[in-house]
Amino acid sequence: MGTKQALSRRVSIVGVGMTRQGAHGDADGQALALQAFRSAMEDAGIRDKHRIDGLLGAKQFDGSGIDPVLFSRAAGITPSITGALDYATAAFTLHYGAALIASGACDMLAFVYGRNPPGSMVELSGAQEYDLVHGFFNAAAVHGLSWVEHMHKYGTTTDVLGRIAVQSRRHAELNPDAAFREPMTMDDYRNSRSMIWPLREYDVCRMSGGAAAIIMASSEVARDCAKLPIDFLSIGREATHALERGVQMSFSPERRAARQLYEAAGIGPQDVDVLFPYEATTVAAVAALENYGFCEPGGCEAFVGDGSRIGINGDLPMNTHGGHLSGGYLIGLTHHVELVRQLRGECGPRQVPDAKVGLYASGGGIRAQFYHAATLFARGDWNA
Amino acid sequence: MTRAQAIPGEHVRIAMDAWTEPYWLAAKAGRLVAPRCAICGTFRMPPGPFCPECQSQQIDWAELSGEGVLFSFAVCHRSPFPGKVADFTYVPAVVSLPDAGGVRLVSNLIDVEPESIRIDMPLQVVFSEIAGGWKVPLFRPTRGS
Numbered sequence: 001m002g003t004k005q006a007l008s009r010r011v012s013i014v015g016v017g018m019t020r021q022g023a024h025g026d027a028d029g030q031a032l033a034l035q036a037f038r039s040a041m042e043d044a045g046i047r048d049k050h051r052i053d054g055l056l057g058a059k060q061f062d063g064s065g066i067d068p069v070l071f072s073r074a075a076g077i078t079p080s081i082t083g084a085l086d087y088a089t090a091a092f093t094l095h096y097g098a099a100l101i102a103s104g105a106c107d108m109l110a111f112v113y114g115r116n117p118p119g120s121m122v123e124l125s126g127a128q129e130y131d132l133v134h135g136f137f138n139a140a141a142v143h144g145l146s147w148v149e150h151m152h153k154y155g156t157t158t159d160v161l162g163r164i165a166v167q168s169r170r171h172a173e174l175n176p177d178a179a180f181r182e183p184m185t186m187d188d189y190r191n192s193r194s195m196i197w198p199l200r201e202y203d204v205c206r207m208s209g210g211a212a213a214i215i216m217a218s219s220e221v222a223r224d225c226a227k228l229p230i231d232f233l234s235i236g237r238e239a240t241h242a243l244e245r246g247v248q249m250s251f252s253p254e255r256r257a258a259r260q261l262y263e264a265a266g267i268g269p270q271d272v273d274v275l276f277p278y279e280a281t282t283v284a285a286v287a288a289l290e291n292y293g294f295c296e297p298g299g300c301e302a303f304v305g306d307g308s309r310i311g312i313n314g315d316l317p318m319n320t321h322g323g324h325l326s327g328g329y330l331i332g333l334t335h336h337v338e339l340v341r342q343l344r345g346e347c348g349p350r351q352v353p354d355a356k357v358g359l360y361a362s363g364g365g366i367r368a369q370f371y372h373a374a375t376l377f378a379r380g381d382w383n384a
Numbered sequence: 385m386t387r388a389q390a391i392p393g394e395h396v397r398i399a400m401d402a403w404t405e406p407y408w409l410a411a412k413a414g415r416l417v418a419p420r421c422a423i424c425g426t427f428r429m430p431p432g433p434f435c436p437e438c439q440s441q442q443i444d445w446a447e448l449s450g451e452g453v454l455f456s457f458a459v460c461h462r463s464p465f466p467g468k469v470a471d472f473t474y475v476p477a478v479v480s481l482p483d484a485g486g487v488r489l490v491s492n493l494i495d496v497e498p499e500s501i502r503i504d505m506p507l508q509v510v511f512s513e514i515a516g517g518w519k520v521p522l523f524r525p526t527r528g529s
């Protein structure tokens with residue numbers, strides 16, 4: 001401590017673990033999270049659990065989720081730092097964790113989350129109050145508004161959204177831990193119920209049960225761990241406070257987050273081997289393609305084409321585990337588990353050949369704020 | 385064809401504080417108003433305690449014409465009150481207010497076929513009764529447009 005280097009340490013993900021996503025009977029979220037935590041510790045090859053000196057949990061607006069103090073007690077660990085953010089989806093929490101490690105406050109930190117909500121496998125996710133006075137019963141209504149504006153401005157259609165949904169399902173079919181694996185076609189998509197026009201049933205992710213855990217460490221500590229560490233390369237963030245004064249909700253004409261992300265890493269979208277957008281709806285996935293420069297504004301439909309481009313063997317494989325849409329909704333954690341496994345080469349039939357650089361991109365928000373938050377990750381030999 | 389309806393008023397309850405009360409009192413009297421900073425003239429919406437430009441707390445409540453322009457919308461077919469109210473069609477919308485510096489209001493469109501709604505269409509405010517004798521500003525297409 002106290003040296004200049006201690007305040008600018010590099011950060012890596014050293015272990016990941018998750019349960020199967022889907023139906024879990026009446027198991028509670030904390031029990032699932034403890035399972036995921038154990039498998040992440042095994043994955044990292046850490047035998048002494050007391051090396052965990054930071055523990056971050058996450059809660060939903062309904063209060064469900066993981067309380068980091070109660071979790072630490074259940075896991076029998078005594079981390080010196082515990083915490084959970086107000087809006088604790090994966091990018092926010094991992095950025096916080098990375099800052100704790102980069103600053104030297106922690107050496108090895110775990111982010112754990114698990115839930116088994118009522119309505120699992122049936123109810124649409126995102127049903128917290130947005131503005132109930134005006135019937136925004138679901139966050140998806142905001143994505144619907146965004147897509148209506150996109151169609152108006154660029155002449156796009158909902159077909160591109162269907163391609164995203166179908167391709168996510170194809171990936172989930174290759175993933176035994178995914179929540180929704182029955183085959184789906186474009187006809188199934190087009191015939192699915194109109195929930196919040198222009199979105200259909202398959203545009204919006206459903207509730208599901210499951211847990212995941214991610215172990216992060218300083219890159220020096222990471223060298224002692226069992227598996228190839230996956231490094232944080234850079235972070236990009238952007239937020240606007242007000243729909244009422246600001247620009248579009250999902251699509252960012254300024255692309256400040258993308259600029260920050262790519263400039264800090266010294267690379268561009270052409271260097272990304274695999275993309276993981278956080279998608280409460282299909283709209284968020286196509287927004288990531290535009291916001292992070294994989295295509296021009298308005299160009300997502302032409303870019304996605306028949307969907308093969310975002311498949312395992314396409315130019316830009318996307319959400320290879322099935323994403324939230326088919327893999328199960330876990331506030332972005334399963335995206336990170338899959339990203340790490342892809343960069344390590346552990347994904348078997350859905351492995352992207354020679355994936356070295358991965359991008360996680362989340363965008364969305366709640367009434368008070370719309371945001372973009374993204375991270376570039378790479379394996380150590382990415383620029384060799 | 386299902387026309388867009390208002391959310392059933394008896395299920396809509398508003399929360400109010402000193403900064404939003406003038407807005408709701410005006411709506412109850414059938415007037416659309418917006419808070420404008422008394423120091424720098426910036427409009428803000430929703431009503432809140434500080435001007436986002438100069439942080440002043442002094443407000444002039446500007447009387448608006450009630451004309452709006454549709455920024456974007458979605459069409460919902462599921463009841464926001466499952467188990468209490470059967471499914472019906474309603475249209476959450478974001479409406480720009482040209483005479484309030486273009487600030488936007490989250491509202492609903494009513495009295496319109498969803499198929500005929502277009503971004504940028506001109507709108508006019510209407511006031512719809514909700515719980516407790518209050519009224520909420522909603523919008524419908526301007527007649528003759």
Ligand SMILES: [Zn+2]
Pocket residue numbers: 421422423424425426435436437438439440
């Ligand atoms: Zn002011």
